[in-house]
Amino acid sequence: MGADDRESIAQAPNIINDPDAIARKEAENALRQFDAVLDIIDEVARDGRPFKLRPSLILALHRLALADLSPYAGVFRPGSVSIGKSRHQPPPAHLVPSLIEEMCDYVNDHWQSEALHLCAYVMWRLNWIHPFTDGNGRTSRAMSYVVLCCRIGDRLPGRQTIPEAISNNKTPYYEALEAADEAFTKGPVDVSKLQELLKTYLAQQLKSVFEDALAEGGNNSSDRKFH
Structure with missing residues (x-):
C-alpha cells in the first residue's frame, strides 16, 4: 500500500502481521x-x-482479495469503518446489505446505459458504501471492470487494464471519487469526473493494442499491479 493510499480504518484483527508477508x-x-x-x-x-x-x-471477488489476510474475507463488515484521507463517512453496517442490493438493482435496471457510466457508478458506489473492513478499493475496481467488459460483451484488449492504470497512480482516482461524494451530498448522483477519467484509461488501454501491433518484436512485459 502506497503512502498516499486511502485506507479503511476498522476494528478488525489481522491474520498476518508482518508487512512483507502482507504485501506478498x-x-x-x-x-x-x-x-x-x-x-x-x-x-x-x-x-x-x-x-x-x-x-x-x-x-x-472480495473473498479472493482478502483470503488469508482477514477473518472477514467475503463477508460484509460487522461494524463501522472510516476512510483515511477522505471526508466521506460510510453508512452504518446494518444498512450495507440493502445498499448493495440497491446498487445491483440500479445496474441491472439500467443495463442498456453507457458501459463507462455503469463502470464508474459501480466503482464509486461500492467505495461510497464501503461494505468491507478492508479491500473495498480492490473489490470496487475489479467489480466495475467486470461490469464494463460484460456490458461491452467481451474482454477488452490492451497491455495495461483500467484497474492497473488506477493502481499505478491513485491520486486522480481518489479525486474523482471525492468529486462524486461531494456531488451526492448536494443532489443526484454525478460520476461524470470519474467517467471521464475511466474514458482516458480505456483509451490508453486500447491504444496499446495499436502500438503493439506496430512494434517489431521487443518485450512489453512488466510487473503488474492490481491493488
Missing part, C-alpha cells in the same frame, strides 16, 4: 482475483447470457 499475499490475491474477473467475463461472452450483478458476486 496481497499481490498473490490480486492476481487470483483478476483471473476470476477474466473468467467471469469469458463466461458471459461465451454463453451470451444476460449479465446480472448480484451481491454474491461482489462477496466472491
